[in-house]
Amino acid sequence: MLIHFLSRRCLTCIALAIASLCSTVAALAAAADAATCPPQATAPTREVLQRAQQLAADRGFLWRISRGGRDSFLYGTMHAGRAEWLALGPRTEASLARTGVLALEINVMDPAVQAALREATQGPSRRLSAELMQSLRDAWAAECLPLDNLQVGPTEFHVVQLAVAQAQRHGLFPLYGAESALLMRSLRTERPVVGLETVQTQLAMLLARSDEEAEAMVRDALADWRDPGAQHVLERLTRAWVRGDLKDLEAYADWCDCLNTPTEREAFARLVDGRNPGMADAIERAHASVSVFAAVGALHLIGSKGLPALLQARGFTVTRLF
Template sequence: MLQRTLSRRHIASLALAFAGLCAAANSNAASAGAGSCPPQPTPPSRELMLKAQQQATDRGFLWRISRNGRDSYLYGTIHAGRPEWFALGPRAEASLFRTGVLALEIDVTDPAVQSTLQDATQGPPRALPAELMQSLRAAWAAECLPAADLDRGAPEFHVSQLAVAQAQRQGLFPLYGAESVLLMRSLGGQRPVVGLETAQTQLSAILARSDDEAADMVREALAELQRPKANQGLARLARAWETRDFKDIEAYAEWCDCLNSPNEREAYARLVDGRNPGLADAIERLHADVSVFAAVGALHMVGPQGLPRLLQGKGFKIERVY
């Protein structure tokens, strides 16, 4: 779920990592020295959850959306988090428990979705130019990732795993992302979980459409990893989400340094704005039958093609909660 400070590979990886696509980055680190490898998350324990709950505060962006006498909620997320974020704030918690269904971008609890994602990440690899593959292997080894994993799956996912490792070095883990918390709370309360789009729809927006495009994506991603300020965009996005600074999210195009060329703008439009009409249609269909808590990446909330504006155009009353 886009290059430079928050590249296409960042959003793609963080959009999918909580679904388990980057499990190797989280659990299969090689035996290099602990000081050189990305830190690994520990499984959420009772102690971690209690500590997070004690300091729980509302983060992210929440709207109440109402039509035909029914209230639903739209929640802007990021797909990775810190251990201390592993709890919903009071208003998010109350809103979730007023609804009858949790809607995520994709339903990662669906075996069919898991199978589709598994096929995409474990299938035959694309051929990359030899020198580019050598550079990818060097970056892969630097993040303590298993060398054999490069022998299968699309290279777009490999650079996504490098992005996840980069996020882990900043203390941001898919395991602690907002979707993980929402899933835990919903499944524990026997609230149904549904997907707003299919896994194939999301993959079509993320995967390269040709070998040449895949090579370009890998080349750009590896170049970005070498930039001294490569992590600042992700850190700023996380800070804006944590502090509920929606104005900074709205100004993303001004500071991300990622929409400088026609190709970059086309990639962003395909991955973010291009998916929004389908997401809005799915929310509308769900709302017709049940109150829904729809949790979608925060960048999908921005601008005239953002979900709040699209749903307003469908006749929903939109009220910002925080």
């Protein structure tokens, strides 16, 4: 059951595509009371990009993975960020420049992927009790999200949109995530972009398997939305990424307050660890013919089931660069 992993506690677990969809919806939020609504991201101006370049630094986590005389790179991202992070740091830039393809969790530049995501946002909603639906409406109103949109699309997307709105209140926006910086740089240099997963794979991890599961997801997400302590988890996760603090990230289970029950641990196994073998397969296949810069959510890189460990077990020499 994907409950806490659609909350502020685990924002970087949210697939880039889903976060991007939520960003689009959030851009339509009512602006009647700007003082109480979450801030909205805007397309970065030349001045914003120049400022980002002045502040460019290596953030996140980077490994070199080598096999067969070829080097590729594995980069741990945050799917939401700040405008001043839109420039790559020098080691990130140099590593990307050595590769022939950028590999993201899914290729959001692919028209077929975009079409599949649009179709997914129009899918059926889950049945919720009247009481829970009213609580969800109240939360949406508090985040200035369009109430009419609650009638369209999967309930699970609505939960993600609440999480994105809360992240925006803390200055983190999907539009400014690490993948955006990598995409901008790759598009300028005409570097091909590929996906490590299909939209269907990510949706299978996101969508509830029954009305009862969806209702439980919404209840827990609303409880988390009301919890002022949840912001501290997001702040700590962001700080670990900005500083490249791998030790703290590896201790995530000790401080995230999101792996306390068998249900929560099963959700993590599905959403994070469960996807890693498929992404490792895709990286291995691509590396056979071209140097790859693979960028995935940072939580996919930790532990014995993380991508560095999986690729090392497949015969890659894995070296952490930062």
